[in-house]
């Protein structure tokens with residue numbers, strides 16, 4: 001069975017009319033992802049489907065605005081990752097991991113607590129002809145990486161507790177987020193913002209299309 005069919009099968013019991021298709025992302029150097037069909041009628045979910053979507057959200061079916069913005073930045077500035085070991089925290093579809101691998105990273109680790117997300121990362125790596133390693137528990141990382149990316153993970157305020165651990169685990173940290181407008185955390189600073197979009201389009205307000213780039217680094221002693 002193809003990766004698209006396997007991923008579609010994983011959601012079929014919950015979302016009756018959903019399909020997972022390969023989509024070429026705009027302005028991403030031909031990067032493709034398996035995503036939810038964009039004609040999926042998400043405003044007409046049954047109560048059971050809505051319950052599933054709210055309680056066990058399959059984030060990997062979407063390319064979130066922050067992940068798309070981060071992937072574009074990596075592909076436009078490959079020197080950020082070239083020859084480096086990279087970790088994509090909260091990988092979802094693995095869009096950032098795949099972009100880093102395409103841009104010439106030496107090793108790429110896709111980290112997510114959702115097993116289906118890791119399956120999607122692996123499938124998306126195959127789709128793009130690149131390699132990514134999979135990690136289901138950030139605290140099992142047993143090495144320091146060069147660059148850690150975390151795109152659209154701060155929607156869950158509990159994830160803010162990871163910010164110091166990211167600096168322990170990586171020489172450089174990039175956080176991209178459209179929900180958190182002004183992050184104040186030691187060793188992190190906001191650098192700039194760009195407009196982006198979630199795919200398939202969720203018709204989000206413009207304020208959720210404006211993605212902030214935060215950069216973190218701890219001075220080495």
Ligand SMILES: C[S@@+](CC[C@H](N)C(=O)[O-])C[C@H]1O[C@@H](n2cnc3c(N)ncnc32)[C@H](O)[C@@H]1O
Nearest residue numbers: 059063064066067090091092112113114151152
């Ligand atoms: C909104 S999605 C973003 C996905 C992707 N980075 C993007 O921008 O398209 C957030 C992802 O973070 C993952 N996540 C949330 N908490 C996590 C944790 N503690 N460790 C690893 N992954 C986590 C979720 O399972 C989900 O796949």
